[in-house]
Amino acid sequence: MSSYAGPVQDLIDELGRLPGVGPKSAQRIAFHLLKLPKIDALRLATAIAEVKDKVTFCPRCFNIAEGAECSICTDSRRDSTVICVVEEPRDIVSVEKTGEFRGRYHVLQGAISPIEGIGPDQLKVRELLTWVDPGGATEIILCTNPNLEGEATAMYLSRLIKPLGVKVTRIASGLPVGGDLEYADELTLGRALEGRREIED
Numbered sequence: 171m172s173s174y175a176g177p178v179q180d181l182i183d184e185l186g187r188l189p190g191v192g193p194k195s196a197q198r199i200a201f202h203l204l205k206l207p208k209i210d211a212l213r214l215a216t217a218i219a220e221v222k223d224k225v226t227f228c229p230r231c232f233n234i235a236e237g238a239e240c241s242i243c244t245d246s247r248r249d250s251t252v253i254c255v256v257e258e259p260r261d262i263v264s265v266e267k268t269g270e271f272r273g274r275y276h277v278l279q280g281a282i283s284p285i286e287g288i289g290p291d292q293l294k295v296r297e298l299l300t301w302v303d304p305g306g307a308t309e310i311i312l313c314t315n316p317n318l319e320g321e322a323t324a325m326y327l328s329r330l331i332k333p334l335g336v337k338v339t340r341i342a343s344g345l346p347v348g349g350d351l352e353y354a355d356e357l358t359l360g361r362a363l364e365g366r367r368e369i370e371d
């Protein structure tokens with residue numbers, strides 16, 4: 171891959187660090203940005219700066235938050251005895267759309283993936299256990315993706331949490347296997363949530 175002068179190459183390098191963007195795509199996007207009117211290109215830069223300034227992760231559930239805590243953690247009407255465990259903040263949006271869930275969430279910020287070198291220590295697993303403290307949650311719903319990593323993560327969490335005397339459930343099958351929650355329509359995801367089953371030993 172040929173190199174370009176300073177700023178252009180810097181942009182290509184930065185874009186190439188984004189997930190799912192290979193060197194060729196990075197180059198294509200960089201040249202697209204170069205051709206754009208300055209005002210249009212700077213909108214992207216401003217959006218990135220704004221999100222980094224104003225948005226953080228909720229210290230309780232690791233959802234995205236614009237204040238000290240996220241909008242779900244600050245809502246006192248939500249049921250703290252049922253915790254829905256998801257991989258990413260975008261999965262909360264999917265579950266919320268079903269209208270079937272009134273409990274709280276915990277975002278792992280990923281899934282266990284030995285191939286990518288991601289183990290429990292790289293995820294918000296230890297933080298999940300604080301929901302199970304005495305007087306806390308009575309049910310943990312494992313709502314990780316119905317793919318290899320999601321299933322492995324659910325299995326790991328089940329073994330970790332069940333001995334603590336909490337009911338651990340897994341969303342029902344019927345979701346497209348190998349897929350992500352975000353691709354499931356709300357009716358299917360709602361049914362999967364409703365049809366969740368307790369995980370056997």
Ligand SMILES: [Zn+2]
Binds near residue numbers: 231242
């Ligand atoms: Zn929160």
